[in-house]
Amino acid sequence: MRKLLLAATVLAACGGAGEASVPPHLDIAVPPLQSTADTARALREPPPSSLASKPSPFPTIERAKLDSGIRVAVVEAHAIPVVQIRVVTFAGMGYGAPGVADMTAEMLKDGGTRTMAATDLLTHVESLGASLSVDVDFDRSVLSLGVTVPHLDEALGLLGQIVQSPRFDGGELRKLKARRTDEAREAARGNGTWCATHLLFRELFAESNPYAHYDVVPSEIAKITDQAIRDFHKRFYVPENIEVIVTGDVTAARAQAAVKKAFGGFAAAAPLQKVTFPEAIAPAKRRVILASRPHSEQSDIFVVGLAPARSTASWPDLRVANQVLGGGVASRLFADVREQRSLAYSTRSQILELAHGSEPVLAYAGTATKKTGLAIQGVLENMEKISTAGQPIDQAELSSAGRYLSDIFAIRLESIGSIADLVAVQDTLALPDGYWDTYRAAVRDVSVDHAQAAAKRLFGGTAQLIVVAGDAAVIGKALSHFGEVVVVDPEKEFVTTSTIAADPTAALE
Amino acid sequence: MNLGRAAVLAATLASTVALAQTHPPRVVATSTVVPAPPLHGVAIKLDIRRSKLDNGLRVVLAPDHTSPTIAVDVIYDVGGRNEERGHAGFAHLFEHMMFQGSANVARGDHFKLVTSHGGTLNGTTSEDRTNYFEMLPRSELPLALWLEADRMRTLDITQFNFENQRKVVEEEFRMRVSNVPYRPASIRLDSMVYEGYWPYEHPAIGNMQDLDAAQLEWVKKFHDAYYAPNNAVLAIAGDFDEAEAMQLVRRYFGPAVPQPSIPPYQPGPVPQQKAPRDAIVEDAHAELPAIMLGWPIPPMRERDHYALELLAMLLGDGDTSRLESKLVRERAIATDISVSTNDHRGPDDFEISLKVASSATVAQVQHAFDTELEAVKHTPPSDEEMRKLRNRIEAHFLFGLQSNFSRAQQLAEFELYWGDATLLLGELDRYLAVKKEDVMRVAAQYLKPETRSRIEVKPPLSTQPKEH
Numbered sequence: 001m002r003k004l005l006l007a008a009t010v011l012a013a014c015g016g017a018g019e020a021s022v023p024p025h026l027d028i029a030v031p032p033l034q035s036t037a038d039t040a041r042a043l044r045e046p047p048p049s050s051l052a053s054k055p056s057p058f059p060t061i062e063r064a065k066l067d068s069g070i071r072v073a074v075v076e077a078h079a080i081p082v083v084q085i086r087v088v089t090f091a092g093m094g095y096g097a098p099g100v101a102d103m104t105a106e107m108l109k110d111g112g113t114r115t116m117a118a119t120d121l122l123t124h125v126e127s128l129g130a131s132l133s134v135d136v137d138f139d140r141s142v143l144s145l146g147v148t149v150p151h152l153d154e155a156l157g158l159l160g161q162i163v164q165s166p167r168f169d170g171g172e173l174r175k176l177k178a179r180r181t182d183e184a185r186e187a188a189r190g191n192g193t194w195c196a197t198h199l200l201f202r203e204l205f206a207e208s209n210p211y212a213h214y215d216v217v218p219s220e221i222a223k224i225t226d227q228a229i230r231d232f233h234k235r236f237y238v239p240e241n242i243e244v245i246v247t248g249d250v251t252a253a254r255a256q257a258a259v260k261k262a263f264g265g266f267a268a269a270a271p272l273q274k275v276t277f278p279e280a281i282a283p284a285k286r287r288v289i290l291a292s293r294p295h296s297e298q299s300d301i302f303v304v305g306l307a308p309a310r311s312t313a314s315w316p317d318l319r320v321a322n323q324v325l326g327g328g329v330a331s332r333l334f335a336d337v338r339e340q341r342s343l344a345y346s347t348r349s350q351i352l353e354l355a356h357g358s359e360p361v362l363a364y365a366g367t368a369t370k371k372t373g374l375a376i377q378g379v380l381e382n383m384e385k386i387s388t389a390g391q392p393i394d395q396a397e398l399s400s401a402g403r404y405l406s407d408i409f410a411i412r413l414e415s416i417g418s419i420a421d422l423v424a425v426q427d428t429l430a431l432p433d434g435y436w437d438t439y440r441a442a443v444r445d446v447s448v449d450h451a452q453a454a455a456k457r458l459f460g461g462t463a464q465l466i467v468v469a470g471d472a473a474v475i476g477k478a479l480s481h482f483g484e485v486v487v488v489d490p491e492k493e494f495v496t497t498s499t500i501a502a503d504p505t506a507a508l509e
Numbered sequence: 510m511n512l513g514r515a516a517v518l519a520a521t522l523a524s525t526v527a528l529a530q531t532h533p534p535r536v537v538a539t540s541t542v543v544p545a546p547p548l549h550g551v552a553i554k555l556d557i558r559r560s561k562l563d564n565g566l567r568v569v570l571a572p573d574h575t576s577p578t579i580a581v582d583v584i585y586d587v588g589g590r591n592e593e594r595g596h597a598g599f600a601h602l603f604e605h606m607m608f609q610g611s612a613n614v615a616r617g618d619h620f621k622l623v624t625s626h627g628g629t630l631n632g633t634t635s636e637d638r639t640n641y642f643e644m645l646p647r648s649e650l651p652l653a654l655w656l657e658a659d660r661m662r663t664l665d666i667t668q669f670n671f672e673n674q675r676k677v678v679e680e681e682f683r684m685r686v687s688n689v690p691y692r693p694a695s696i697r698l699d700s701m702v703y704e705g706y707w708p709y710e711h712p713a714i715g716n717m718q719d720l721d722a723a724q725l726e727w728v729k730k731f732h733d734a735y736y737a738p739n740n741a742v743l744a745i746a747g748d749f750d751e752a753e754a755m756q757l758v759r760r761y762f763g764p765a766v767p768q769p770s771i772p773p774y775q776p777g778p779v780p781q782q783k784a785p786r787d788a789i790v791e792d793a794h795a796e797l798p799a800i801m802l803g804w805p806i807p808p809m810r811e812r813d814h815y816a817l818e819l820l821a822m823l824l825g826d827g828d829t830s831r832l833e834s835k836l837v838r839e840r841a842i843a844t845d846i847s848v849s850t851n852d853h854r855g856p857d858d859f860e861i862s863l864k865v866a867s868s869a870t871v872a873q874v875q876h877a878f879d880t881e882l883e884a885v886k887h888t889p890p891s892d893e894e895m896r897k898l899r900n901r902i903e904a905h906f907l908f909g910l911q912s913n914f915s916r917a918q919q920l921a922e923f924e925l926y927w928g929d930a931t932l933l934l935g936e937l938d939r940y941l942a943v944k945k946e947d948v949m950r951v952a953a954q955y956l957k958p959e960t961r962s963r964i965e966v967k968p969p970l971s972t973q974p975k976e977h
Contacts, residue, residue, distance in 0.1 A: 045612075050649055050651070051647065054577035054646075056576065056577045079575040080908075082911075122829045123829045126829045129901045131828070148907060175841045179841065181867075189795070190690035296688055297688045298680070298683040298684060328629070330624035338677055342672070345681035366684050367680065368680060400621060400624055408629060411578050411629065
C-alpha cells in the first residue's frame with residue numbers, strides 16, 4: 001500500500017511540474033498507472049496466499065579433466081531421454097581479426113573433417129536427429145548438439161572429429177564468405193538493432209580491444225583467408241581452452257567416458273596465448289550516433305553507458321538496479337515509456353556481460369520515427385529519476401526485482417539446454433561451482449542503499465552515448481536536442497556522412 | 510444475443526467470488542488419466558488428467574515433479590479468424606487489454622504480482638486462438654489461477670487504457686511487420702493463398718487502418734462474447750498436487766459465468782483456386798530479391814498433413830535438406846531458404862521462401878527450385894532420408910516436452926482444437942507412420958501449378974542485381 005501511494009504522488013507531482021508524465025498525442029484524462037483510488041482498492045480481494053515452496057538449487061556439476069587438459073562438465077537430468085552437448089572454446093567474436101572467430105566456428109561445421117567431406121559430415125549429424133548449431137558470443141565459441149540418449153556416443157564422436165581434425169575446405173570457405181557477405185549487407189539495410197549494436201561496441205572500445213568488433217562488415221570478410229582460420233584454430237582450439245558440457249539423461253560416469261573416447265586423442269599444442277583487453281572508453285559527454293536507415297518507420301534507440309566489470313563484488317546490486325529500471329514487465333521503463341506514454345512496444349535495460357573489464361549497460365526503446373525524440377527523452381528521464389532523488393528505488397521494487405532474479409532460475413532449469421548454457425556462462429566468467437545459488441541469495445538480500453548506489457553508478461550523469469538506427473532525414477534535427485549528432489551510413493560500412501551540431505532548442509517531434 | 514446484459518451478469522457474479530470459495534461447484538466430468546505409451550523405443554512419463562467444470566471450463570492437468578515450478582495456460586477459442594472484416598487485429602489488441610486490470614487487479618498489477626513472486630508471463634494471439642500464461646515457482650499456483658480467473662470474469666476497461674494499448678500495438682506492428690524486410694511480403698502471400706477466405710486471408714496482427722478504427726465499445730462486447738469458461742481450456746503443468754490444484758481451479762474459475770451464445774464460427778468454404786496467382790512486392794528494407802511460394806493444403810492433423818510436414822522437412826529442415834544442400838550449399842545461388850506448413854487448425858497452407866544470393870538471379874533460383882520440386886513429385890525420398898526425418902521428428906517431439914509451459918501449451922491446444930489433450934500422446938506415431946510414397950504423393954497432389962501463389966520480392970532499384 002505504501003508503494004502505491006508513493007507512486008501516485010510522484011506521478012501527480014511530475015504531471016504538475018512539466019510534461020514528463022503526460023502521454024503524448026492524447027487528449028483524454030490520464031490516470032496514474034495505479035488507476036484505482038485507495039478506497040476502491042480496499043474493497044478488492046487480496047491475492048491468495050502462497051503454497052509451500054520447495055528449494056530449487058542449481059544441479060550438481062560433475063567435473064573432470066582429460067589428460068590433454070580438456071575440461072568436462074556433466075549435469076544429470078533424467079526426466080526425458082535426451083541430452084544436450086556443448087563444446088565451448090573460450091574465444092569470442094573479436095579475439096582474432098574481425099570475423100575470423102565466427103568464420104572459424106562456421107567452417108568447423110561447414111568445412112568437413114579430414115575423413116569426411118562437408119556434406120557427409122552434416123548428413124551424419126542430421127541422421128542422428130540432431131542439428132549442429134554454432135554460436136559465437138563475446139567470449140566464447142560454442143558448438144551445440146541435442147540428441148536422444150541412444151545417439152550420445154555417436155554425436156560426441158562427430159564433435160570430437162570436427163574440433164580436432166577440421167578440413168577447412170577452401171571451396172566451402174569461398175561459398176561461406178559469399179553468403180556471409182550477403183548477410184552482412186542485409187543486416188546493414190534491414191536490421192536496426194544490429195546496426196546500433198555494431199556502433200555501440202565500436203564507440204565504447206578501442207580498435208585494439210577484442211570487444212570493439214561486434215559482428216563483421218563485407219570488407220572484413222573479404223580479408224579472411226583459410227590460413228587465418230587455420231591459425232585461429234591452432235591458437236584457440238587447444239585442449240586447455242576447451243570444455244565439453246553434457247546435460248541430460250546420462251550418468252556422469254558414462255558421459256565422461258564418452259567424452260574421453262571422443263576427445264581423448266586431442267594432443268596439447270602450444271601454450272595458450274593471452275589476449276589483452278584495454279580498458280573501455282567511457283563517454284565523456286552526451287552525444288548521438290545515428291545509423292541512417294532510409295524509409296525506416298521505427299527507430300531503434302540505445303542509451304548507453306559503462307557498467308563495472310562482471311567480477312565486481314557489487315554485481316548483485318547492479319543486477320537489481322537494472323531490473324528495477326528495465327528488467328521486464330514490472331520495470332519502470334515498461335510501466336512509463338510503454339504503458340503510460342505509449343512510446344514503444346519493446347523497451348528494456350540490460351547489462352551486456354563480458355568476461356574482461358567494463359561492460360556496456362544500455363536502455364532500449366523501439367519507437368515510431370516521429371516519436372524518436374520523445375522516446376529518448378522518456379528513457380533519459382527514467383534514468384535520471386532512478387539515479388537521483390527524483391524517484392529513488394523503494395522497498396517494493398527492490399523485493400520484486402530480487403525475487404524475480406532469484407526465482408526465475410527455477411524456470412530456466414526446466415530445460416537441459418538452458419542448464420548447459422548456464423554452465424557455459426559460469427565457466428566463461430570463471431565463476432565457482434555453487435555460484436548461481438550464492439547469486440540467487442545475494443540478489444534477494446540487496447539493500448535499498450546498495451541498489452540506489454548501483455543505480456547511480458549505472459544510470460547517473462549526463463554523459464550517455466545515444467545510438468539510434470532510424471530515418472536520419474526525418475529524425476536528425478530532433479536528435480540534436482540531445483547533443484552533437486554524427487550520422488553514419490551502415491550500408492557503407494558505417495562511414496560518417498554528416499554531422500549535426502547540438503541544438504538544445506530543437507523540437508523533439 | 511444481448512452482449513450488454515451478459516456483461517452485467519458477469520460483473521455481478523465476479524463480486525461474489527468470496528461465496529464461491531466456500532461452495533465450489535462440482536466437477537461434472539470424471540478425471541481421465543492416460544499414461545504415456547513408449548515412444549519409438551524410448552519411454553517417457555507424461556500423465557494427463559482431463560476434467561470439465563459445471564460452467565464448461567475444460568481443465569487439463571499434467572503433473573510432473575521434476576522441477577519445483579508450474580505453468581498455467583488459459584487458451585480461448587478466439588483469434589484472428591473470428592474477427593469481422595474491418596476489425597483486423599482486434600483479437601490481438603484485445604489481448605493487450607487483458608493486462609490492463611480486472612475486478613481485483615489494478616492496472617499494472619498483473620505484471621507486478623507475477624514478477625514479484627518470481628515468475629514470468631505473457632499472452633499471444635494467433636489466427637486460431639489466444640493464450641495467456643504464467644510460469645512461476647510451485648508455491649504460486651493459487652496466484653496464477655486467481656489472476657487468470659479474475660480477468661476471465663471481468664475487465665477494467667477505460668478509454669485511456671484502450672488508447673494506450675492501441676498505440677503500443679501499432680508500435681508492435683512496426684517492429685514485427687512494416688520495419689522488417691520480407692515480412693510484408695510474407696503476409697501478402699497468406700492473403701493470396703487464402704484469397705476470399707477471410708479468417709486466414711488477414712493476419713492476426715491486423716493492419717494500421719483497422720487498428721486506428723477500433724472502438725472502445727468493441728472491447729466489452731468481445732470479452733462478453735468470447736471470454737467465458739465454456740470457450741476456454743485451462744492447462745496446468747508442473748509440480749503440483751492434483752487434488753489441491755482442482756480445488757483451487759473450482760474456487761477461482763467456478764464462479765465464472767458461461768456464455769450461452771458464443772458467436773458461431775462459420776467461415777464458409779475456401780474458394781477454389783483455378784489459376785496461379787502472382788505478385789511483386791517492392792521492399793525498401795530488403796537487400797536481396799526473394800521468391801515466396803504458397804499452396805493450400807488440408808488442415809493440421811488430417812492424414813495428408815503429416816506427410817506434407819515430412820515433405821517440408823525433406824525440402825527445408827536442416828543443413829542437408831534438399832533445397833538447403835542444393836541451392837545454398839552446393840550451388841550457392843540462394844542465401845537462405847525456409848519451407849513450412851502454417852499449421853492452422855482450419856485449411857492450411859504450405860509455404861516456401863527462397864532468398865536469392867547477390868551472385869545469382871531470380872530465374873536461376875526459380876529453375877533450380879522447380880527442378881527439385883519435380884524430382885520429389887516423381888521419386889520418393891530414399892530410405893536414408895526417411896530415417897533422418899524420423900529421427901529428427903522424434904528428437905523434436907521429445908525436446909518439445911521439456912518445459913512446463915511447452916507441455917501445457919501443447920495439451921491445451923490439443924484439447925481446444927481436437928477435443929482431447931491425450932491425442933498428443935499418439936502424435937509421434939502418426940508422423941512415424943508416414944511412408945515415403947506418401948511424401949511423394951502429397952507433393953504431386955497438393956503442390957500443383959494451378960493452385961500456386963507466388964510473390965517476387967524486389968529490393969530498391971539501386972541495389973537490385975542485374976539479370977545475367
